[in-house]
Amino acid sequence: MEENSEEYKKGEENRKAKLGVEILKNCRNELYSYFPYLDGAFASVSYESCRHIRGIGTEGNIFYFEPEYLLHSYGHSPAAIRRGYLHMMLHCLYLHLFPKEEYSKHIWDLACDMAVEQVIERENLPGLCLPAQPVRTRCLKKLGDRNLSAERISQMLMQGIFSDSLEEIQSAFCFDDHNLWDRRKEPERIARTKSKWEKILAYTGQKKHDKKQRAGEQEGDGREETAEVHRSRYDYRRFLKKFAVPREEVELDTESFDYIMYHYGMEHYGDMPLIEPLEYKEVNRLEELVIALDTSGSCSRETVQQFLAETYSILSERENFFKKMKVHLVQCDCSIRESIVIHSEEEWKAYSKNIKIQGRGGTDFRPVFAYVAEQKEKKEIRNLKALIYFTDGDGIYPKCRPDYETAFVFLKGGNGMDRVPCWAMKLVVSH
Incomplete structure (x- = not known):
């Protein structure tokens, strides 16, 4: 015994x-x-x-x-x-x-x-x-x-x-x-x-x-x-894949597992835990995404198209990606010039091919963050994980960090990268 x-x-x-x-x-x-x-x-x-x-x-x-x-x-x-x-x-x-x-x-x-x-x-x-x-x-x-x-x-x-x-x-x-x-x-x-x-x-x-x-x-x-x-230079492809598509993964779900109840059962009932860790953990990679395009005079139509093409090539690697989420595409220079929501592959291709740059004024990043806050209040955005802002970096940045990941993306490095605030990521898209 x-x-x-x-x-x-x-x-x-x-x-x-x-x-x-x-x-x-x-x-x-x-x-x-x-x-x-x-x-x-x-x-x-x-x-x-x-x-x-x-x-x-x-x-x-x-x-x-x-x-x-x-x-x-x-x-x-x-x-x-x-x-x-x-x-x-x-x-x-x-x-x-x-x-x-x-x-x-x-x-x-x-x-x-x-x-x-x-x-x-x-x-x-x-x-x-x-x-x-x-x-x-x-x-x-x-x-x-x-x-x-x-x-x-x-x-x-x-x-x-x-x-x-x-x-x-x-x-x-x-x-x-x-x-x-x-x-x-x-x-x-x-x-x-x-x-x-x-x-x-x-x-x-x-x-x-x-x-x-x-x-x-x-x-x-x-x-x-x-x-x-967060002030490092990250790989854009790796960043975007991190938020690819919601799915269930085979792993212990330690976040939702109640260790107190587990040990109570083990201590009082021998090998009979009252709760076991879940074998499948749902990982919400991305349900919604906001992509903001800097449409000031420094970003050409060809440059924006190149950025959208690279972004699409990464997102489309995931099966049924556009069936799982929606993409908010926002054009902004010193104010919001256009905002649309993309739901399908066809909509993305059509928008990218026929995009018309609207703005050409100075750059103020703050209106996009205000737009997101407004959409969240209206419940149009419910579970935002990341905002990606394509820019040359010259502009007025928000002072406070939002409650979602933010990345300022550059087609190539430059002096503008040094202006990105410490709470945001700065990424360089391959070209």
Whole structure:
């Protein structure tokens, strides 16, 4: 009887560990949709359950997690775990795992947490948002608009410029267990891990618009050279395919799975969970799409046609694409000149072939966003996932990020790309 009890206990631990791994994989996949250029970083860590860790943490190679903590936390707030995953990944990229000798462990750990959280906070992504906390808000305001390095924040903490106590700040900013960072007994392993992340950082920097990036510090001003994560140059084809067509995929639906009910059943009824994860997960790739065309004097009819042709070639690769969605095509220079809705392949081809550019004035991007808000209020747009704005980049941009993905698309690079706000993607269509 005792032997059966031990087997059951071991089996239950294995189940929880596997579920924990699935949760982290799911978080990784969701984060990749926001930050595709971090693919090298995402591929450089594995996952492993550990009973001797406080919640979750990493030493640069493995994300260790305590199963009970992870399952309970994810069941309570998936966004907190997604954000925490990115939190740990940024620790690795900024080389926070290799502490500076001149700072105490407590100060350094807290400064590193504040450094990565200020970066995540500025992204303002819906899938990573947490409820407002007064201490966090006050501290972020004190840090200002720049992404400060952990070194600079350490100095600020030691100078006592924050009105809240170190304990209160730690409670507001900490996520992972930093004890795994202290591995002085294994200098060779530390050196290998540091070298790995330096190479990943270099690779990531190349993918981010070929700009050299250094994480953690810069001598002189102490800035974190990690530009806002959406300011990179993305591949247009990959972006558009991400929003291809709603379908069901064979995978565990960890978003809709209630871990609390699962464990209640396992604990009280043996091998009889009250709920199982769904084997099929519906992935809404795209139900509606808004394509805005900059019809100012700088965009010719031929250029617009070339953009529409490339867009159609990507969308038409998906079977029954036009039966699954509708495309809002909007022409705008400094105001809305034309707006139509495309429902079929024939309508798209006819419009593209016979398009008449209307406008030729100055460029103001804001009317298109106002148009979308108006259509959503009228229920003409119900589930918008992405707005694509084809332009040369010269114009007046909205100040606030909308609640859907926005990409400004260029037929070729140019000075206009540098004007795209940090909350939007900038893409280059092949030609």
